Amino acid sequence: MYQEEVRKLQEIIDDSRRIVFFGGAGVSTESGIPDFRSAEGIYHQHYKYAPEQVVSHSFFKAHPDVFYEFYKEKMMCLEAEPNAAHRKLAQLEEAGRLTAVITQNIDGLHQKAGSKKVYELHGSIHRNYCQKCGRFYDAAFVKEAPGIPRCGCGGIIKPDVVLYEESLDSMTIEKSVRAIAEADTLIIGGTSLVVYPAAGFIDYFRGRHLVVINKSATAREVGAELSISAPIGEILGQIKVK
Numbered sequence: 408m409y410q411e412e413v414r415k416l417q418e419i420i421d422d423s424r425r426i427v428f429f430g431g432a433g434v435s436t437e438s439g440i441p442d443f444r445s446a447e448g449i450y451h452q453h454y455k456y457a458p459e460q461v462v463s464h465s466f467f468k469a470h471p472d473v474f475y476e477f478y479k480e481k482m483m484c485l486e487a488e489p490n491a492a493h494r495k496l497a498q499l500e501e502a503g504r505l506t507a508v509i510t511q512n513i514d515g516l517h518q519k520a521g522s523k524k525v526y527e528l529h530g531s532i533h534r535n536y537c538q539k540c541g542r543f544y545d546a547a548f549v550k551e552a553p554g555i556p557r558c559g560c561g562g563i564i565k566p567d568v569v570l571y572e573e574s575l576d577s578m579t580i581e582k583s584v585r586a587i588a589e590a591d592t593l594i595i596g597g598t599s600l601v602v603y604p605a606a607g608f609i610d611y612f613r614g615r616h617l618v619v620i621n622k623s624a625t626a627r628e629v630g631a632e633l634s635i636s637a638p639i640g641e642i643l644g645q646i647k648v649k
Contacts, residue, residue: 424591497521618635
């Protein structure tokens with residue numbers, strides 16, 4: 408399937424030397440990680456509290472026990488493995504074709520697949536810090552801790568993920584915008600371009616080729632040279648790295 412689209416994408420990639428990939432939740436759904444906004448996504452499931460309320464800064468402060476119950480069950484998929492999209496992007500980087508992955512995901516699967524230059528706009532479940540003393544804890548410690556994960560000093564551990572009401576890291580923003588501005592090809596994948604300010608970063612692209620690969624329509628028209636409505640792993644998995 409999608410033979411003509413894949414052929415065109417192959418031509419674009421063969422013609423590129425500075426590819427940047429900008430990805431969202433759809434990149435990881437093929438690894439079994441639920442997204443938020445699709446019909447089967449977390450936002451459409453029923454909880455005592457709205458999911459977008461639970462993953463807010465104020466809710467974490469007020470109800471860390473409820474936050475962690477939800478977070479551990481729905482957002483910490485530690486058993487997930489990289490799919491064809493993650494692996495192909497890592498191969499493109501190793502071949503010197505791809506200069507950066509910019510992701511809205513917090514699962515760390517790009518790094519697990521071998522990608523080196525990954526800008527995590529919304530942080531990572533694999534970095535966790537004591538709010539009192541700053542000591543680092545990995546994801547396994549947080550996942551396995553009963554109830555609220557606490558440091559040896561007694562402080563509550565907070566995941567290094569950007570919650571609602573929190574700002575994106577300014578250094579990550581700066582590096583992401585610079586990578587996009589210097590790219591000759593931008594591939595947008597697995598995102599409906601709903602979440603701002605991240606979705607606005609693509610306005611800095613001035614290169615030759617703009618590609619969108621997403622199962623559903625994107626929330627904004629970006630003037631893509633090539634748009635493919637399909638699972639991203641299925642498409643990138645067919646690309647040959649030369």
